[in-house]
Amino acid sequence: MFDKLRSAIKALSKAITERTLDEKEVSKLLWEFEIALMESDVAYEVVEELTSRVKSEIVGTRVQRSINSSEYIGERLMSAVKEIFSGAKQLNVLEIIKEKKATGEPFIILFLGVNGTGKTTTIAKFANLLKKSGFSVILACSDTHRAGAIEQLTQHAERLSVKAITQKYGADPAAVARDAVLHAKSRRIDVVLIDTAGRMQTSRNLMEEMSKITRVVNPDLKIFVGDALAGNDAISQAKEFQEFTNFDAAILTKVDADVKGGAALSIAYVTGKPIIYIGTGQSYDDLAQFNVDSFISSLFEEK
Numbered sequence: 001m002f003d004k005l006r007s008a009i010k011a012l013s014k015a016i017t018e019r020t021l022d023e024k025e026v027s028k029l030l031w032e033f034e035i036a037l038m039e040s041d042v043a044y045e046v047v048e049e050l051t052s053r054v055k056s057e058i059v060g061t062r063v064q065r066s067i068n069s070s071e072y073i074g075e076r077l078m079s080a081v082k083e084i085f086s087g088a089k090q091l092n093v094l095e096i097i098k099e100k101k102a103t104g105e106p107f108i109i110l111f112l113g114v115n116g117t118g119k120t121t122t123i124a125k126f127a128n129l130l131k132k133s134g135f136s137v138i139l140a141c142s143d144t145h146r147a148g149a150i151e152q153l154t155q156h157a158e159r160l161s162v163k164a165i166t167q168k169y170g171a172d173p174a175a176v177a178r179d180a181v182l183h184a185k186s187r188r189i190d191v192v193l194i195d196t197a198g199r200m201q202t203s204r205n206l207m208e209e210m211s212k213i214t215r216v217v218n219p220d221l222k223i224f225v226g227d228a229l230a231g232n233d234a235i236s237q238a239k240e241f242q243e244f245t246n247f248d249a250a251i252l253t254k255v256d257a258d259v260k261g262g263a264a265l266s267i268a269y270v271t272g273k274p275i276i277y278i279g280t281g282q283s284y285d286d287l288a289q290f291n292v293d294s295f296i297s298s299l300f301e302e303k
Contacts, residue, residue, distance in 0.1 A: 008036030009077055009299055012054075023055075030055055041231035041262030046084065046269045053080040078296060084265055085292045088274040091249050093221070094133055097191060100220060101135070106184035108192045108217055110177075112210060112241050113225035115146060115198035117234075118253035118279060122225050123193050124156035126251075126277075128284040131160065135190040139164040140180035142173035142213060145197045153195050160284070163189075173197065173209060174216040181217050194219070207244035214245065222247040223276070228255045228263045235266045242271045252290070253279035264295060 012033045030051045037047045057076040100107040109126075113119045120143070127137045139157050141164055143149040150166050157164035165180040177194045184192045196213065200206040214222070224247040226234040234252075241247055250267055255278040264275055275290040 008033060008040055011036060012077065027055070037262070041235075041266070043232065043235045043262070043266035043270055046262075046266050049084070049269065050080050053083065078299075081265065081296055081299065082292070084269045085274075085296075088268050088272055090274050090292070091276055093249075093276055094130075096220075097130070097135060101190050104188070106138075106181060106189055106192050107221070108181060108194070108219040109221045109223060110194045110196065110210075110213060110217070110219040111223050111225055112196060112245055112247055113198055114237055117198070117225050117227040117230070119198060119225040120149065120152050120156070120195055122251055122253055122279060122287070123153070123195055124160060125279065125284050125287040127156070127160050127162055127193055129287055130191050131162070136188075137162045137191045137193060138180055138184050138187075138189045140177045140192060140194040141166040142176045143195050143197045144169050144171045144173050144176065145200060149195070149197075174213045177213050177217045192217075203240065207240075210241075210245050221249065224250045224271075224273075226250055226252050226263065226267060228252045228278075229257060231263065232266075234263050235270060238267045238271050242273070247271075247273060249274050249276045251275070251277045251279070251287075256280045256286075264290075 012030075033054075034047050034051055037050065038044065042050075054076060057080070097107045111119055111123055123139065127139060130137050139153055139162060141150045141153045143153075144167065147169075150169065154164045154166060163183070165176060165183055167176050167179075173196065177192075180192050180194065183189070194213065194217070196210060197206060200209065222245055224238055224241050224245075226238055228234065230237070238250065250271070250273055252264055252267070252275055255264075264278075267273075268275055277287050278290050280286045280288050
């Protein structure tokens with residue numbers, strides 16, 4: 001994973017050790033670094049931020065002979081990458097669900113994202129995680145537009161032995177979500193996971209539908225699901241959903257197949273929201289908690 005992004009970082013570190021740390025040389029190297037970052041699906045505003053920080057850190061710097069220049073540059077780069085994630089407040093989702101459970105009310109999570117990102121499968125993985133953590137779960141099939149969406153979620157529900165609330169295709173998605181919440185309250189179910197549409201006639205129609213569901217059920221958490229392999233499309237989608245829904249956190253899918261690594265860095269920067277989990281495979285257990293320190297270490301570790 002993250003091969004291209006790691007290569008870009010290492011190339012800059014190595015090249016600078018072979019050159020004087022003056023502005024002309026650093027600017028040339030940073031231009032090459034910018035190209036490598038963009039090839040790694042890092043959003044341009046993130047590229048600008050990273051290169052600006054790195055340049056201010058290293059131009060004119062005198063590195064003592066006793067200090068390994070490559071390690072010095074690597075530390076400056078690592079610090080700059082950490083700053084990208086520092087603006088997003090990290091969430092311990094299981095802990096906040098536990099706090100809501102103590103009140104006797106169900107914890108409601110609304111999942112957002114375009115079709116094809118693995119949103120429905122991610123909901124099933126999340127339901128599996130919650131069950132293994134001791135919580136009871138119900139699913140709401142509020143994607144009443146995409147053909148096969150209801151069947152897909154109900155099949156996951158059957159495999160996981162959880163209940164799914166459904167209506168027919170074309171039904172009001174907000175009504176489905178409301179029914180699921182009312183069912184959870186009457187049966188004292190801990191968590192409601194709501195699937196939603198990912199594509200409609202226009203972006204405005206989609207966002208208005210998400211807004212209606214939000215008003216009706218007042219979710220405790222809105223999670224954007226993005227595809228790590230979608231590159232800059234995932235970033236533009238995250239921006240749009242952030243603008244219209246002000247989601248709270250993100251989950252990145254297909255990270256196991258992502259050799260570039262730019263999506264995580266970019267989404268965290270452009271939305272200011274934390275990435276809380278990543279999809280690492282096809283099975284229900286392949287949902288891992290996202291750890292910023294581990295992610296950054298993976299970019300700088302030797303391969």
